[in-house]
Amino acid sequence: MSNSSTNAYTILGVTHHSTPAEVRQAYLAMVRLNPPDRDADKFREIHSAYQILSDPLVQAESILTPPREPPDLGATIAVAEKKRPRLSTLALLALGNLE
Amino acid sequence: MASRKAKERARLEKVLQQRRQRQPPTSTASVLDDRVKLTEFKPRPAVAERLEDAAVFARVSREQLSSELQAEAILVAESLELVHRGSFEQAVESLKSIARSSPYADWRLFVRGLVGFYNEDPETATQNWFRLDRDRRPARIASTLLHAEMETQVSNELNPPTAKMIETAHELRFRPNLIESAKRIAAVHHRGKDTTFSVSQVAMLSSLRDRFRSLDKDFISAFSCDCVRIAFFQPNSNVFKMLTKPIAGPAEDPNWNLLTFQYLRLFQGRNEEARKSGMNFINSDLPKLNHLTSETKNALVSSVYLVFAGLELESSNPFAAMGMFRFLYDEPNYKQAENYIQTAIQKFPANRNAYEMLIDTLEKQLNVRGITKRGEELVEVEIIAAKVGLVKAFPSEVETSLWLIDHYFDEERLDLADELIKKLSDQRLDDPLAKALPWKLKIREAMRLGHRKDGIAAANSILNSAESIWPNWLAKDWLPFLKAALVLRAGDRARFEQLVLEARQNCGANEVVGNVMAFAAMQQMGLPSNELKSMREIVDGYVREAERLPIAELCSIGSFFWDLTRMGLRHKGYRIHSSRFGKAMTSRLKDGEMPEMNAKFVDTCCWTAEHRFWKSNYDPNQPDWIAPLMQSDPKVASAVLGSLLKERYSIRRLTELKPLVAMVLEAARSEKDAYYRFRFEKIATDAKARIVDYEGQNSRTRGNRFGSMVDDSENEDDEEDDCMCESCRARRAREQEPQAAVNDASSASSTRIDRPSKEYEDDEIEEVEDELGIEDWENDEYNDEDDDDDEDEDDENDSDGFDEDGNAIPSPLPPRVLTLEEKKARRKQLQKELNRKLSSRRNKGKKS
Numbered sequence: 001m002s003n004s005s006t007n008a009y010t011i012l013g014v015t016h017h018s019t020p021a022e023v024r025q026a027y028l029a030m031v032r033l034n035p036p037d038r039d040a041d042k043f044r045e046i047h048s049a050y051q052i053l054s055d056p057l058v059q060a061e062s063i064l065t066p067p068r069e070p071p072d073l074g075a076t077i078a079v080a081e082k083k084r085p086r087l088s089t090l091a092l093l094a095l096g097n098l099e
Numbered sequence: 100m101a102s103r104k105a106k107e108r109a110r111l112e113k114v115l116q117q118r119r120q121r122q123p124p125t126s127t128a129s130v131l132d133d134r135v136k137l138t139e140f141k142p143r144p145a146v147a148e149r150l151e152d153a154a155v156f157a158r159v160s161r162e163q164l165s166s167e168l169q170a171e172a173i174l175v176a177e178s179l180e181l182v183h184r185g186s187f188e189q190a191v192e193s194l195k196s197i198a199r200s201s202p203y204a205d206w207r208l209f210v211r212g213l214v215g216f217y218n219e220d221p222e223t224a225t226q227n228w229f230r231l232d233r234d235r236r237p238a239r240i241a242s243t244l245l246h247a248e249m250e251t252q253v254s255n256e257l258n259p260p261t262a263k264m265i266e267t268a269h270e271l272r273f274r275p276n277l278i279e280s281a282k283r284i285a286a287v288h289h290r291g292k293d294t295t296f297s298v299s300q301v302a303m304l305s306s307l308r309d310r311f312r313s314l315d316k317d318f319i320s321a322f323s324c325d326c327v328r329i330a331f332f333q334p335n336s337n338v339f340k341m342l343t344k345p346i347a348g349p350a351e352d353p354n355w356n357l358l359t360f361q362y363l364r365l366f367q368g369r370n371e372e373a374r375k376s377g378m379n380f381i382n383s384d385l386p387k388l389n390h391l392t393s394e395t396k397n398a399l400v401s402s403v404y405l406v407f408a409g410l411e412l413e414s415s416n417p418f419a420a421m422g423m424f425r426f427l428y429d430e431p432n433y434k435q436a437e438n439y440i441q442t443a444i445q446k447f448p449a450n451r452n453a454y455e456m457l458i459d460t461l462e463k464q465l466n467v468r469g470i471t472k473r474g475e476e477l478v479e480v481e482i483i484a485a486k487v488g489l490v491k492a493f494p495s496e497v498e499t500s501l502w503l504i505d506h507y508f509d510e511e512r513l514d515l516a517d518e519l520i521k522k523l524s525d526q527r528l529d530d531p532l533a534k535a536l537p538w539k540l541k542i543r544e545a546m547r548l549g550h551r552k553d554g555i556a557a558a559n560s561i562l563n564s565a566e567s568i569w570p571n572w573l574a575k576d577w578l579p580f581l582k583a584a585l586v587l588r589a590g591d592r593a594r595f596e597q598l599v600l601e602a603r604q605n606c607g608a609n610e611v612v613g614n615v616m617a618f619a620a621m622q623q624m625g626l627p628s629n630e631l632k633s634m635r636e637i638v639d640g641y642v643r644e645a646e647r648l649p650i651a652e653l654c655s656i657g658s659f660f661w662d663l664t665r666m667g668l669r670h671k672g673y674r675i676h677s678s679r680f681g682k683a684m685t686s687r688l689k690d691g692e693m694p695e696m697n698a699k700f701v702d703t704c705c706w707t708a709e710h711r712f713w714k715s716n717y718d719p720n721q722p723d724w725i726a727p728l729m730q731s732d733p734k735v736a737s738a739v740l741g742s743l744l745k746e747r748y749s750i751r752r753l754t755e756l757k758p759l760v761a762m763v764l765e766a767a768r769s770e771k772d773a774y775y776r777f778r779f780e781k782i783a784t785d786a787k788a789r790i791v792d793y794e795g796q797n798s799r800t801r802g803n804r805f806g807s808m809v810d811d812s813e814n815e816d817d818e819e820d821d822c823m824c825e826s827c828r829a830r831r832a833r834e835q836e837p838q839a840a841v842n843d844a845s846s847a848s849s850t851r852i853d854r855p856s857k858e859y860e861d862d863e864i865e866e867v868e869d870e871l872g873i874e875d876w877e878n879d880e881y882n883d884e885d886d887d888d889d890e891d892e893d894d895e896n897d898s899d900g901f902d903e904d905g906n907a908i909p910s911p912l913p914p915r916v917l918t919l920e921e922k923k924a925r926r927k928q929l930q931k932e933l934n935r936k937l938s939s940r941r942n943k944g945k946k947s
Contacts, residue, residue: 019350021390057450059391060398063351064406066361070295070332071325073285077278080318084272086217088313089179093142093156095243095260095268096236 008049008058016062023053140267151202152236155179171197175206179213187214209237216244233258243268274318277311281322296330301341308345324349331362336369350390356380360403370410377403394447401447405456408439412460433464444488451496454489461485494522497530504536505667508543516540530781531572531773532667541565542668545581550625555589558624572774574662576606580613580620588624611641611648612655615676619663642676645683650694653684657703664709665774681712688724689713701734708738711746729759733766734775737782744785750793753786760786 009016012026027050036043052058087095144153144160153160154172161172174193181190191214194207208227215223228245231238243260247268260268270276284303289295304326308319323346330339339362343355352358356379363373381400388396412431437460443453461482465475483506486499500519507516520536528534545561548554562582569575579602587595603613618634641648660677685707694700704725707713713722721729721739729736736759743749743756760783767779 017349019390020392020395056392056394056398057402057447059395060402060447063395063399064357064361064402066358067328067331070329073281073322073325073329076318076322076325077281077285080274080281080315080322081278085274085315085317086183086185087271089176089183090141090156091271092179092183092213092240093236094140095264095271096152096239097143097264098145098148098239 008052011045011049012053014053016065017067018062020054020059023050027053149202149235155206155236168202171201171203175203175210178206178210182210182213182217187218190214205231205235205237209241212241216248221249244272247272271314274311274315277307277314277318280307280311281318284326293333294335295333296326296338296342298338298341300326301338304342305345320347327355327358331358334366336363336366351388352380352384353387354379354384356384357403360406364406364410370413374407374410377407397447398450401443401450401453404439404443404446405450405453408436408443408456408460411436411439412463430467433460433467436460448492451489451493454485454492457485458482458489490519495526495528497523497528497533501530501532501536501667504539508539511547513540513544513547516543529777531570531777535570535573538565538568538570539666539668541568542581542666546623546625549585549588549623552588555585559585570774572772573666574606576602576608577616577620577659577662579605580616581624583617584620584624584626587621587630588626608655609652611652612659614638615641615656616659618676619659623668638676642679642683645680646687648683650684650687650692651699653680653687654694654697654699654703656680657684657706658699661702661706661709664706678710678712681707681710685713685722689722691724693724701728701732704728704732704735705738708735708742711742733763733770733779737763737766737775737779740786741778741782744782744789750789754790754793756786757790760790 009018012023012030014023014026018026027046030046031043034042034046053062142156144157150160150163151168151172154164154169155175161169164172174197178190178193181187181193190210194203194210197203197207208230212224212227212231215221215227224241225245228238228241231241239258239260242258243264246260246265280303284300284307287297287300287303289297304323308323311319323342327339327342327346327348330342333339339359343359346355347353348355348358356376360373360376360380363369363376381403385391385396385399391399412433437457440453440457440460443450444457447453461478464470464478470478483503486503489499490496490503500523504516504519507513507519517540520540523533523536541561542565545558545565548558548561559582562578562585566575566578569578579598583595583598583602586598599613599617602608602616603610608616614634614637618631618638621631621634645653657680660680663677684703708721708725708729713725725735725739729739740753740756740759740763743753763779764783764787767776767783770776770779
């Protein structure tokens with residue numbers, strides 16, 4: 001993967017495993033935070049990063065590139081501990097059962 | 100072989116089955132889990148419950164309501180589903196139509212509070228929830244959630260739930276059992292240095308997935324995918340397969356075909372399997388990935404085909420990357436690789452990598468052993484076609500365009516060159532060489548016209564117009580010599596000699612340098628050989644005497660040749676002279692002769708570095724004399740880096756020269772000469788990218804490339820089951836005993852052969868054994884029982900293949916390890932040979 005695309009991932013705060021939809025979401029969020037009238041340079045940087053990552057070939061490379069190092073299971077667990085799941089509708093409704 | 104594998108697999112599955120059946124250690128969390136029975140946890144209408152509340156989940160109750168209320172009940176159920184999916188705004192919006200007076204107004208409040216609760220905004224949650232009717236289901240759910248989450252009595256405004264219900268809510272939200280089980284999997288310690296995910300972890304993960312599937316699908320999916328990616332880093336394809344089979348992959352690789360493809364290609368000899376997985380991805384998975392655009396899909400197919408080509412090009416020679424021992428190994432299947440690359444281009448024509456790979460593959464074919472002249476010509480035609488394709492697909496591709504323009508100049512296809520030059524000039528490029536192309540076109544045109552007598556006048560006028568657009572970064576010293584050559588072409592020798600003398604005086608060149616420059620101009624202007632002859636003899640004389648010429652003169656000659664190199668105007672016939680001067684110069688510098696440090700010497704250094712005149716098969720590195728110069732002068736440094744960039748096997752040396760890259764990049768900022776400014780930046784950027792790429796590849800492939808390693812699929816027992824407690828150790832011993840006995844028995848019967856001692860005398864047998872080179876039938880080479888020990892020993896001695904600085908060190912040729920089948924065949928052959936020899940001896944003895 002080229003340096004420019006590596007930087008683009010960093011600028012948009014996504015990983016090379018992020019889906020195109022996630023990249024777009026991150027781009028929109030960044031633009032919302034850095035609109036062109038506030039910081040034109042930053043906006044330009046974000047926009048060019050998005051253009052790089054919207055390139056079909058860069059997207060294909062990111063899908064094709066295998067992981068570079070083993071993921072940290074501890075980190076995945078820590079995220080799960082912090083982010084509690086939404087209950088399924090049935091489970092939620094069952095919390096109102098009278099015993 | 101097959102039966103042994105099948106037996107091994109059956110045994111492994113049995114062990115796994117036993118492990119799965121084994122109860123997990125008891126903990127408070129697991130007790131809770133059993134009691135809660137989450138899968139059976141469903142809403143049940145209470146006896147006195149309001150029909151409207153029960154109607155949200157029970158169809159029987161709903162049917163008893165008016166149609167209006169039924170519609171609202173459905174709205175509430177749908178809204179709750181939207182909240183579950185994370186569409187909060189939509190969920191709140193969908194309930195706006197419910198009137199305040201409606202019995203479902205409470206549910207509207209509840210949903211608003213629930214959204215606040217999930218958004219970690221307790222204020223919104225409590226504001227809405229404290230307005231709920233205490234005796235209805237929404238209030239009971241809200242109360243349970245608040246108690247479970249905040250672990251304290253929140254308010255008396257909602258009825259407190261039972262302890263069991265709080266426990267259930269806690270289990271659903273905090274998932275202590277699930278987290279605990281996941282932590283246990285993550286904490287497994289591996290004894291094998293190559294193990295990243297053991298068989299016991301696979302069993303634990305399988306149990307976790309079975310038990311908690313309904314609890315938190317997102318986490319279980321993310322966790323399982325991570326486990327697969329961890330298993331990707333170990334050479335044990337069985338574990339990898341065990342994981343990928345039941346676990347769904349991520350959206351872009353739902354069946355793990357792509358990862359399997361990347362995984363299997365890491366093993367030596369499994370390229371075909373890898374390719375099959377890649378094709379499965381292209382044919383079965385990719386058409387179903389609706390979230391990808393068709394362009395991305397085509398780009399993906401193109402990239403996969405390029406990897407196929409890479410597999411085809413991968414040599415069986417472990418030293419191929421260093422350019423060594425090529426004569427010992429088969430050449431890769433270039434044609435097949437070319438087909439894959441062409442398919443990649445066809446699928447996605449904007450794939451620059453594909454063109455570059457095609458050109459590289461074709462260039463490699465020029466070095467194939469035994470290639471004929473005709474073969475070379477054909478490959479060269481293909482290279483030109485590939486470069487034309489690249490320039491067509493990427494009109495901004497300067498380097499290849501310049502190459503093609505030079506090629507068209509050489510072939511005198513000025514129309515094609517002109518077309519390309521126009522395309523390049525439209526692009527306002529920074530490259531000074533690209534900017535100077537109109538000038539170069541004029542010079543080439545003048546040279547072409549100079550070949551004919553009737554074109555001399557036109558050639559002269561074109562040279563004059565070229566003078567007006569002469570690049571700033573290039574000295575005009577050679578121009579008067581070119582004009583003088585045209586005069587000679589017209590037949591005026593006296594005037595020619597006069598002009599050469601003037602030209603020499605103007606540029607301060609002595610006789611030797613002047614004659615060299617004049618000869619180059621005469622060659623370029625296409626003077627007939629009889630007119631060239633006298634000057635050729637003079638220059639040939641200089642070449643012969645190069646060892647004795649004053650070194651300052653050699654520097655001036657070097658400086659002139661450097662200009663010719665920069666312009667790309669070196670005449671084909673002059674290359675021999677140039678390289679001889681270059682070699683003489685480097686040899687004298689090597690012997691310690693050092694000229695005065697000036698611009699001409701720096702030019703000479705650039706010239707010698709660019710052409711690597713010092714290079715020999717025994718010493719591919721830079722000579723000692725240039726080392727201090729390249730440390731102090733960015734021009735020399737850039738020339739050395741530039742020459743290394745052109746070399747295929749120079750990446751290690753390039754990595755060593757990292758500080759030079761930084762120096763050249765820094766010099767680009769302050770350099771005033773446009774040519775050098777651009778050159779510095781380009782060379783430094785290219786070198787940096789190549790080093791980063793190499794280091795990235797290194798970090799990716801170290802410990803990840805399984806080519807030299809054995810697939811550990813059959814050694815899983817060594818890796819798994821890491822608990823060292825007494826009971827586990829005892830159990831392992833019990834498990835291993837019968838297996839060891841079975842192994843001993845089966846190996847003894849299937850792999851060993853009897854020494855033919857019955858029919859023949861011992862002495863006789865030993866004699867024949869000596870003849871056949873068999874020292875001992877128990878020798879490891881012929882028996883596989885000790886193979887594991889050997890592997891362990893190899894592992895211990897195995898270095899990671901890199902020196903202290905992280906550079907790859909060439910390892911000795913890997914020992915040839917016989918496969919089981921080969922060992923059996925070898926044994927059989929030896930047995931046969933032994934029997935044959937013994938029986939022929941016996942027969943001979945009888946006859947005599």
